[in-house]
Amino acid sequence: MFPSDGALTLRLASNQPDIGTIELGERPIRVGRHPDNDICITDGVASRHHCVIEPADGGTYILKDLGSRNGTKVNGRQVEVVLLSDGDIVSIGKFAMHVEFDKPMFETHSAPAPAFEREPEPASESAVFLDDEPVEGLGSFAGVHNTVQSPNAMRRASGKDRGKRVKPGKEWIAELSSIAEGLPDTTPMDTKIVLLDADGKPSNALESSADGAVATRLLLIIAARSRATDIHVEPKDDNIQVRMRVDGQMISVTDLPTQVGDLFVGLIRTACLMAQAGRDAIQDGHFAVKWSDRRVDFRASITPTVRGQKLVVRVLDARIAPQRLSEMGMPPYMEEAVRKLCQQDTGFILAAGPTGSGKTTTLYNAMREIDRERRNVVTIEDPVEYHIEGVTQIPVGRDTRFAELLRSILRQDPDVILVGEIRDEETARTAMQASMTGHVVFSTIHAKDSIGAVFRLLDLGVEPYLVANAMNLVIAQRLVRSLCDSCKRAVAVTPGQATRCGKYMEGKHQTFVPTGCGRCLRTGFVGRRAIFEMLLFDDELRDCVLHNPTIQKMKKVIEQGVFRTLQQSGWVLAGQGLTSLDEVDKVAGWA
Numbered sequence: 001m002f003p004s005d006g007a008l009t010l011r012l013a014s015n016q017p018d019i020g021t022i023e024l025g026e027r028p029i030r031v032g033r034h035p036d037n038d039i040c041i042t043d044g045v046a047s048r049h050h051c052v053i054e055p056a057d058g059g060t061y062i063l064k065d066l067g068s069r070n071g072t073k074v075n076g077r078q079v080e081v082v083l084l085s086d087g088d089i090v091s092i093g094k095f096a097m098h099v100e101f102d103k104p105m106f107e108t109h110s111a112p113a114p115a116f117e118r119e120p121e122p123a124s125e126s127a128v129f130l131d132d133e134p135v136e137g138l139g140s141f142a143g144v145h146n147t148v149q150s151p152n153a154m155r156r157a158s159g160k161d162r163g164k165r166v167k168p169g170k171e172w173i174a175e176l177s178s179i180a181e182g183l184p185d186t187t188p189m190d191t192k193i194v195l196l197d198a199d200g201k202p203s204n205a206l207e208s209s210a211d212g213a214v215a216t217r218l219l220l221i222i223a224a225r226s227r228a229t230d231i232h233v234e235p236k237d238d239n240i241q242v243r244m245r246v247d248g249q250m251i252s253v254t255d256l257p258t259q260v261g262d263l264f265v266g267l268i269r270t271a272c273l274m275a276q277a278g279r280d281a282i283q284d285g286h287f288a289v290k291w292s293d294r295r296v297d298f299r300a301s302i303t304p305t306v307r308g309q310k311l312v313v314r315v316l317d318a319r320i321a322p323q324r325l326s327e328m329g330m331p332p333y334m335e336e337a338v339r340k341l342c343q344q345d346t347g348f349i350l351a352a353g354p355t356g357s358g359k360t361t362t363l364y365n366a367m368r369e370i371d372r373e374r375r376n377v378v379t380i381e382d383p384v385e386y387h388i389e390g391v392t393q394i395p396v397g398r399d400t401r402f403a404e405l406l407r408s409i410l411r412q413d414p415d416v417i418l419v420g421e422i423r424d425e426e427t428a429r430t431a432m433q434a435s436m437t438g439h440v441v442f443s444t445i446h447a448k449d450s451i452g453a454v455f456r457l458l459d460l461g462v463e464p465y466l467v468a469n470a471m472n473l474v475i476a477q478r479l480v481r482s483l484c485d486s487c488k489r490a491v492a493v494t495p496g497q498a499t500r501c502g503k504y505m506e507g508k509h510q511t512f513v514p515t516g517c518g519r520c521l522r523t524g525f526v527g528r529r530a531i532f533e534m535l536l537f538d539d540e541l542r543d544c545v546l547h548n549p550t551i552q553k554m555k556k557v558i559e560q561g562v563f564r565t566l567q568q569s570g571w572v573l574a575g576q577g578l579t580s581l582d583e584v585d586k587v588a589g590w591a
């Protein structure tokens with residue numbers, strides 16, 4: 001944990017004999033090869049001015065890489081800006097510093113902390129230490145937990161309670177455990193874990209202390225705690241790289257020894273009941289895991305690469321996404337408009353955005369507002385990923401098309417229909433006609449924004465009168481990453497930013513930027529939330545769509561009412577300190 005009050009000091013114990021231990025106060029500490037630096041490193045890998053450690057709010061310290069040639073690593077991972085935590089290991093080439101926060105109220109420091117012993121191997125690897133318990137004894141999550149019981153196992157590296165070194169070849173267990181422990185505790189480590197194979201047959205294969213089971217268990221825990229949507233396991237020249245997609249971004253988790261990585265892939269293959277196949281086979285399958293009251297489904301696929309087989313495991317965890325309309329963070333007037341339409345007998349809601357912008361989640365949550373006991377709700381999806389109670393969900397088969405299925409469903413007396421995606425003229429026209437003949441229709445379309453969605457329909461060949469009369473709401477959306485509350489940093493709003501978006505930030509003079517800590521996998525962000533743009537069809541807009549519309553003309557009509565672009569919605573969130581301005585620009589683009 002990082003400190004929360006000003007009574008803390010930071011101590012750096014380095015492995016370079018002429019430096020020893022340094023205490024940090026109010027002044028920044030510069031690190032590099034140039035003699036001007038506070039810490040002058042002899043390692044040739046270091047740049048002249050390599051990085052700086054400086055005090056920040058609330059007694060915290062931030063490390064910034066100064067654009068060094070070979071980078072600065074914290075706990076083995078390359079960083080640009082990072083909030084330092086107790087126990088972190090900062091390394092530059094073979095040079096390493098151990099970070100310790102001291103609380104003078106509880107501990108006395110008459111004796112300086114012992115400096116690192118010189119280790120023959122690179123510093124980042126020598127940073128892994130564990131308690132006396134043998135690693136072989138790991139039999140369950142509880143076992144892992146007991147082994148790494150301090151908030152940070154690495155803290156012991158220079159403390160009086162220095163532990164034994166991890167058995168060579170088992171460093172990956174300490175590393176994965178430490179990553180899992182740093183993440184917010186949403187999935188307990190010590191719960192019994194049941195593996196369900198592709199046939200749903202339960203087994204306790206993950207309770208074993210074998211390397212494959214330990215690796216699988218720890219990786220699944222990290223994925224669950226970090227809300228990862230995909231786990232990528234890819235062979236490299238001399239190890240196996242594990243990355244996860246978290247909040248839409250790929251993050252390096254660890255490099256596993258090839259043997260352990262192969263065991264992990266083997267275990268997943270067995271769980272998926274994949275047939276024996278050559279190393280150049282493409283295979284896919286699925287399995288599930290149950291811990292406490294929770295079940296998470298996984299879909300795995302294996303493809304051959306030049307270095308061997310690459311495994312991607314998709315995590316289908318319904319808990320990652322908001323489960324109600326009210327949890328989505330829509331401005332009240334938008335939420336009200338959606339809710340109102342869900343109670344009507346006819347209408348059309350179209351959600352627009354690229355793949356992965358959360359459109360389906362929005363429509364699912366809108367559907368949850370519908371009285372599913374009293375109304376017949378049917379969906380056509382490609383594929384059906386999450387199940388909603390009280391809804392008939394139909395997957396689009398390989399040989400059927402949305403339009404064909406939609407026509408057959410219309411003969412089954414539906415009240416509410418969700419059409420997964422509008423990709424062609426026929427689907428668009430059938431869905432719109434349905435919405436005008438006593439049905440509520442939901443669908444999605446690939447379009448940049450709400451106006452773009454209207455033009456996309458017209459481009460598909462749908463007549464303007466149909467678009468104008470059928471459409472009620474077009475919602476465009478994107479997902480922006482939410483800043484990590486544990487490490488976000490306040491910065492002043494620049495004059496340029498104030499001119500561009502000050503109006504939407506309610507005159508705030510400061511905004512927040514990401515830093516990175518153990519709770520957010522050093523990304524500075526935790527989770528995502530949607531930003532919305534909503535086009536409400538009123539008479540004026542219908543009129544505009546009917547008569548040779550242009551983007552300019554539509555904008556003019558829209559701007560007379562309450563309309564906020566995606567970007568403006570993002571700026572509102574940045575003003576509230578929920579995301580950063582850079583993130584909004586990245587996701588919603590410059591305008």
Ligand SMILES: [Zn+2]
Pocket residue numbers: 484485486487488515516517518519520521522524525
């Ligand atoms: Zn953080």
